Amino acid sequence: MMRKSLDGLALKELVEAGLAWLRTNQQTVNALNVFPVPDGDTGTNMLLTMTSAYNEVSSLGHHSAGQMAAAVAQGALMGARGNSGVILSQLWRGFARALQGKDVIDAPALAAAFAEARDTAYKGVVRPVEGTILTVSKDIAIEAEKAAQETDDPVEVLRRCVRAADESVERTPEFLPVLKQAGVVDSGGKGLFFILEGMVRFIDGESLESPLISVQPLSAMMLENAMEDVEEGQDWEVVVDFRPGNGFELQTFYSRLDQIGTSIQVGEGEGIYRMHIHTPLEKRYEPIDYIMNIGTITKVAMENLLAQMEDIEGRAETSIELANVEPGQIAVVTVSPGSGISRIFASLGVAAIVSGGQTMNPSTKDILDAFENLPTDKIIILPNNKNIVLAANQAKEVTVKQVHVIPSRNVPQGLAAMLHLNPDGDLEKVAEKMTKAIDHVVTGEITVATRTVEIDGVNVREGQVIGLLNGKLAVSSDSLEHACLEFLEKAKAADYELITLFYGEDLKNLEANRIADLVREKYPAQEIEVQEGGQPHYQFIISIE
Amino acid sequence: MKIGLVTDSPADLPLDLADSYGIEVIPAILIIEGQEYVDGVDITREQFYTRLPAMRHHPTTAAPSPLDFAARYQKLLADGYDHIISIHTAEKLTSLVNFARNAAREFNGQVTVLESGSLTLGTGFQVLAAAEAIEQGMGLEAILERVQSTRQRVRVAAALDTMDYLRRSGRVPAAITAIGGLLSIKPVVELREGAVKPISAARTTRHATAALHEFLVSLGSLERLAILHTNAEARAREFLQLLMQDKNRRNIPSEIRLLNVTSLIGAHIGPNGLGFAAVKKELA
Numbered sequence: 078m079m080r081k082s083l084d085g086l087a088l089k090e091l092v093e094a095g096l097a098w099l100r101t102n103q104q105t106v107n108a109l110n111v112f113p114v115p116d117g118d119t120g121t122n123m124l125l126t127m128t129s130a131y132n133e134v135s136s137l138g139h140h141s142a143g144q145m146a147a148a149v150a151q152g153a154l155m156g157a158r159g160n161s162g163v164i165l166s167q168l169w170r171g172f173a174r175a176l177q178g179k180d181v182i183d184a185p186a187l188a189a190a191f192a193e194a195r196d197t198a199y200k201g202v203v204r205p206v207e208g209t210i211l212t213v214s215k216d217i218a219i220e221a222e223k224a225a226q227e228t229d230d231p232v233e234v235l236r237r238c239v240r241a242a243d244e245s246v247e248r249t250p251e252f253l254p255v256l257k258q259a260g261v262v263d264s265g266g267k268g269l270f271f272i273l274e275g276m277v278r279f280i281d282g283e284s285l286e287s288p289l290i291s292v293q294p295l296s297a298m299m300l301e302n303a304m305e306d307v308e309e310g311q312d313w314e315v316v317v318d319f320r321p322g323n324g325f326e327l328q329t330f331y332s333r334l335d336q337i338g339t340s341i342q343v344g345e346g347e348g349i350y351r352m353h354i355h356t357p358l359e360k361r362y363e364p365i366d367y368i369m370n371i372g373t374i375t376k377v378a379m380e381n382l383l384a385q386m387e388d389i390e391g392r393a394e395t396s397i398e399l400a401n402v403e404p405g406q407i408a409v410v411t412v413s414p415g416s417g418i419s420r421i422f423a424s425l426g427v428a429a430i431v432s433g434g435q436t437m438n439p440s441t442k443d444i445l446d447a448f449e450n451l452p453t454d455k456i457i458i459l460p461n462n463k464n465i466v467l468a469a470n471q472a473k474e475v476t477v478k479q480v481h482v483i484p485s486r487n488v489p490q491g492l493a494a495m496l497h498l499n500p501d502g503d504l505e506k507v508a509e510k511m512t513k514a515i516d517h518v519v520t521g522e523i524t525v526a527t528r529t530v531e532i533d534g535v536n537v538r539e540g541q542v543i544g545l546l547n548g549k550l551a552v553s554s555d556s557l558e559h560a561c562l563e564f565l566e567k568a569k570a571a572d573y574e575l576i577t578l579f580y581g582e583d584l585k586n587l588e589a590n591r592i593a594d595l596v597r598e599k600y601p602a603q604e605i606e607v608q609e610g611g612q613p614h615y616q617f618i619i620s621i622e
Numbered sequence: 623m624k625i626g627l628v629t630d631s632p633a634d635l636p637l638d639l640a641d642s643y644g645i646e647v648i649p650a651i652l653i654i655e656g657q658e659y660v661d662g663v664d665i666t667r668e669q670f671y672t673r674l675p676a677m678r679h680h681p682t683t684a685a686p687s688p689l690d691f692a693a694r695y696q697k698l699l700a701d702g703y704d705h706i707i708s709i710h711t712a713e714k715l716t717s718l719v720n721f722a723r724n725a726a727r728e729f730n731g732q733v734t735v736l737e738s739g740s741l742t743l744g745t746g747f748q749v750l751a752a753a754e755a756i757e758q759g760m761g762l763e764a765i766l767e768r769v770q771s772t773r774q775r776v777r778v779a780a781a782l783d784t785m786d787y788l789r790r791s792g793r794v795p796a797a798i799t800a801i802g803g804l805l806s807i808k809p810v811v812e813l814r815e816g817a818v819k820p821i822s823a824a825r826t827t828r829h830a831t832a833a834l835h836e837f838l839v840s841l842g843s844l845e846r847l848a849i850l851h852t853n854a855e856a857r858a859r860e861f862l863q864l865l866m867q868d869k870n871r872r873n874i875p876s877e878i879r880l881l882n883v884t885s886l887i888g889a890h891i892g893p894n895g896l897g898f899a900a901v902k903k904e905l906a
Contacts, residue, residue, distance in 0.1 A: 451650045491803070496823040517829060574826040577805070606806055622826050 082181035083231055089134050091276040092149055096127045097285040098275025099268060104342070106271065108266035111255050112550065113526040113537050114435070114614075119264035122159030122438055122464075126166055127272065129156020129440070135486040141180045143420035146173035146190070154471065155445070157436040161265035164198050164210050166441070170271070171197025174462035184234050188225035191238065210251025210265030216245035217273070232280055239277050242270040259530055268573040286560030311339050311355035312383045318376040320349050320370050330371070337363045349375065355382065384398075400426045407507055408451045411459040411491055412439060412469075415611030418488055418560030418579060418618075425495040427459075434488075436614055438464050445471040454478045455504045457511065459491040463548065482517065483507035486548060488523070488579065488610070489620030492514040519573070520547055521564050523557065542616070557616055558592050562599060569619050576603050577620040584617075592617075625756050625765065626703035628694055630718045632683070632711045633738070633745035634850075634899075636879060637702060643753040646694045650718060651684040652885055658684070667882040671853035671893045680790050681889045685718045691725035695733050705762060706733045709769065715853045716886060727900040730803025734762075739815045743848045744886050745776040745901035750846070751901075755771050764894055765830040772901055778813045779821060780850070780887075780897030781830040785809055787892035788818070810834050813887070831857075835864055835897060843873045843903040848885040850897040857896045 083091070099106075099120070106120030133152025134145055150173035153166035166323050175193035195218040199205050220241035224234040249263035250256040255475055256263060315338075327343075327520050338356035345351075352371070365377055367458055399422050402408040410488035411427045414434025415417040422430065431445040433439035447455050456478055460469040463486045473480040481504060485491040522545040529539045537543055537553045544552040544564030551567045552558040561578075570576055574597060580589035587608065593607045610618055629635055631649040637817040640647050652659045652670070657676060659665040674681070691708075698706055708726065710719035719737045726733035751772040755765040767808045782788065785807055787845035808830040821837050824830035851858040865874055883897065891897075 421804045493825070496807070496825065575826060577825075604806075608804065622829070 078531065080205075081229060081231070082183045083142060083187075085140040085142045086138070086180065087135065088149070088280070089146045090141050091279065092127075092131055092134065094279030094285055095272035095275040096124070096131045098278060099124050099127055099271045101275075101285060106268045107266050109261045109267055110527070111259045111261060112532065112545075113528045113530050113543065114522070114524050114545065118436075119159065119161045119268055122162040123165055123265070123272075125158050125213070125440065126153055126162035127151060128170060129442070132156075132168075134273060141178075142182045142186075143176045143179045146176045149173065154475065155440065155442040157441040157468055157471055158466045161210055161268060161468045161574070162438070162443070163471050164201065164265065165269065165272075166471065167198045167201040168194040168210075168214055173194065182231055184225040184229045184231045187231045187234050188218075188221040191199070191221040193588050194218070202220040206253070208249040208256060209263050210269050211411075212249065212252060213242055213245045213263070213266035213269050216241050217269075232277075234274065235280075236277050237272045239270070242266070242273055246270050255532065258532055302357075303441065304522045310357050312358060313356050313361040313383060314353070314378075314380045314382050315356060315361055315364050315376040316351065316353050316376075317365060317368050318375055319372040319374045320348060321350055325371055333367055334364060337367070397423045397430070399423050399430065400428045400500075402428045402451060402453050402500065404453050405455070405484075406453050407455045407498070407502065407504055408453045408500075409457045409495065409498055410447045411457065412444075412461050412465055414461075414488070414613065415579075415582060416461045417609035417611035419611075421579075422494065425492065426498055426500065427495065433465065434462055435464075436611060438462070439468065441468045441471045441475065444469055445475055446477055448472060448476045450478060451540055456480045457483060457498070457508055458503075459483050459485045459494060460490050461485045461491040479504060481505075483508065483511050485515050487520045487578070488612075488618050489518040489520045492620065493518045493622070517622055519568050519621040521545065521551075521568060521617070521621065522548075522615050523560055523564065523617040523619065524615045526553065542554060556596055561592055561617060561619075564619070565596065565600070565621070568619075568621055570600055570603060573621045574603060575606065575620075575622050576600065577606040577608060577610070578620075579608045579618040579620070581610055581612045581615045581617065583602040583613075589617075623704045623762065624702060624704050625762060626698040626701075626706045627749060627752055628669060628698070628706060628708040628722075628746065629749045630689075630710050630716075631710070632716065632718070632741055632884040633741040634881055634884050635746040635749055636881070639648075639750065639753075643750075643757070645749060645753060646698065646700065648686060648690060648694060648718070650716065650884075650886060651686055652681055653684055654681045660686075667885060668853060669886070670885045671882070671888060674769070674787075677800060680787075681885065683716055683889075685721040686767065688721045688725045691722050692728060692822060694803075695725060695729055699729070699732065702798070704732070704832065705817065707736065707752055707765065707769070708733055709736045709738055709745060709752065711745050712739050712816030713737050714893060715741055724816065726806055734766065736766075736773075738776075740776050740778055740899075741813065741816070741887050742778060742850060743846075743879075744776045747776055747846050747899060747901050748772045771904065774847070775840055775902040776899070777902065778899045779811065780813070780890050780891055780895055781810045781824075781827075781834040782808055783827065783830075783854075783894040784892055786801070788890055790888045795902065810837065818890075827857075831861060831864070831896060833896070835861070836867075838865070838898060839868070839870055839873075841868065841900060841902050844875055844900050845903045846899075846901040847875050848879045848881050848899050850881050850899060852883055852888040852891050852893050852895040854894045854896060855880060855882070856881065857894065861896055861898075 103120040107118040150169040153169040157166040171194035175190040239365035336356040340355040342353040408428035497510040542560035552563040822833040
């Protein structure tokens with residue numbers, strides 16, 4: 078397939094191919110997680126961003142390349158989730174800007190588009206970090222420029238860009254020591270590589286659909302996260318543990334499962350295989366029947382995902398009274414990871430809550446909708462997560478309302494900022510005060526390590542309880558209470574006045590209070606407060622002030 | 623014309639100043655667990671705050687009888703004063719000023735009753751302004767103008783150690799007791815025209831003190847200042863140190879008193895509260 082230029086329809090096909098290949102490799106990207114904590118998965122975030130981008134053009138027919146690119150950029154902008162998703166959407170924005178008014182994309186236009194994409198993405202980040210998706214976009218742009226001088230075939234340019242991206246991704250650990258330490262490459266860069274590679278695979282007629290067969294270690298299967306991407310109609314989650322019989326063949330196994338459902342994951346450990354799949358109601362027994370024929374089943378778990386989701390949503394909606402804001406007043410929108418934390422934010426005068434946090438980053442559109450639904454034009458947003466700040470900034474760019482983004486990186490910072498809200502004050506001044514307040518707290522996050530790693534001088538075994546101090550790994554321990562106490566010691570809690578423990582949804586009130594009593598014993602001079610946070614995955618969020 | 627001054631005990635005028643200017647102070651009556659105590663006579667401030675956390679009912683204040691006011695006015699006039707200025711705590715907080723007004727009616731315009739719109743030294747500073755004006759030999763009109771001018775420049779603020787007492791008092795709008803919601807909070811409030819207005823909220827004493835300090839600095843140059851506390855002299859001293867180290871200390875008057883504040887407001891604030899009363903300098 079040799080083309081000297083690509084029209085709008087061709088671009089649409091390439092976007093679709095990039096999306097499909099990224100979906101296929103989503104878990105590979107997700108697995109490139111530096112910190113052993115459950116957090117916003119880059120692969121998922123980029124995939125959701127690309128899905129939104131493609132949805133914007135899915136119904137478009139013949140359009141100029143410029144118009145098509147603009148629609149892709151618009152879709153990516155609204156669907157952007159997480160830092161990598163936001164940067165991806167900015168790449169598309171620059172890409173589209175360079176193609177404005179162009180009917181077709183020739184080699185020089187493609188090079189110019191990659192260059193503008195890079196420039197826009199760099200500008201969108203306050204302090205660009207090398208060794209990330211930004212670096213990869215830069216290397217792509219450099220290669221595109223070189224290639225465009227040597228060939229007039231845009232496909233050849235794209236092909237060379239894929240190779241450049243691949244090499245660039247492999248070099249990311251040289252820029253970022255944390256990547257090297259964790260033994261991974263940058264996830265955002267890898268995601269960008271897959272999007273471009275998907276385009277070339279499509280041109281070459283290679284398959285995009287069949288997932289690369291891979292078996293992960295049992296423990297690396299992050300099944301609890303699968304909840305967030307339930308596909309329509311695939312309401313049942315089935316997990317089967319089994320010992321494969323003789324003649325077990327992975328390729329056959331996968332293709333059979335592929336006919337039954339989606340979100341297939343296979344893990345292996347000590348001779349036991351674990352299969353995870355989402356299926357429609359009527360097919361929920363099929364994987365079990367099939368596996369019975371090829372091995373010995375040791376355990377089956379089946380859950381109705383929709384019912385579970387409704388349960389979670391229902392719980393979140395009970396008894397949260399948001400502040401009523403009059404036109405002209407300042408309204409605060411906050412991102413909250415749990416029902417208890419939402420209730421506390423509401424009691425402090427928050428006007429709108431966007432659900433989300435570490436493991437589920439809301440999209441630019443989710444945040445934008447919250448802005449648009451408020452009756453006032455003066456808005457302050459608390460992202461409460463470092464991976465949501467960019468999406469919040471992007472929503473600010475899109476809305477016509479006056480928005481201030483307070484760069485709160487966690488819940489305690491958001492709560493500290495809320496204490497300085499004056500709805501009738503001057504927006505600039507109030508935002509300034511609230512921003513200053515986020516430095517008033519020291520934050521701890523207690524969770525379970527998702528893998529074995531050594532980071533920041535702390536050795537962590539998978540399954541251990543770990544404590545992060547202001548986002549940095551500080552302690553690891555075999556028990557929750559020891560992790561908490563060790564964390565408080567590391568955080569020099571004795572030098573402060575107040576320790577607030579927000580306990581997560583996995584923890585019972587009694588257990589939280591038992592640990593709080595241990596803390597009280599050790600810190601008699603400090604005030605200890607226990608609050609139900611309801612956040613997933615994090616047993617405790619701790620605020621020290 | 624010889625002019626005399628009367629005020630009430632919740633104005634917190636230090637005894638030595640009241641004595642040296644010959645100011646009559648009418649004590650409020652405290653009602654604690656159903657029993658009456660004469661403020662500063664039957665119960666000291668220290669005793670009051672020590673007992674406060676254990677009180678099952680929120681303490682209230684009552685005015686002494688109107689006869690007490692009349693008797694004070696009578697005495698001053700008999701001592702050769704031609705006119706009396708009677709300055710009292712905000713009427714939103716206590717009925718003292720109404721009792722004074724009623725008593726004054728019997729004196730054919732010889733007693734001018736002023737409502738301070740404030741409390742503790744917010745009232746006391748207005749009384750002092752009058753006393754100094756009298757000493758300078760000003761006429762009645764000029765003295766009243768001095769008091770009025772001081773009244774407009776007076777500011778009283780407090781950093782509460784807890785919201786509990788404010789909630790319990792039931793005298794403060796829900797909008798204020800709702801600050802902090804589910805979290806325990808140390809509010810910083812301003813008391814103006816007898817109403818409580820939030821300035822800021824903090825979760826720790828350190829930040830509450832900082833917010834109070836920031837508010838004080840925002841007032842600019844001060845003519846008078848007193849640091850107030852509710853049985854928290856150590857905290858008050860620390861605050862004084864903070865002011866002395868401040869780069870803005872030229873804005874602060876040379877005489878600063880530390881004062882265990884009137885139980886009238888202390889009952890709402892609770893023990894271990896910190897605050898100040900200040901008079902802003904007149905703009906040149």
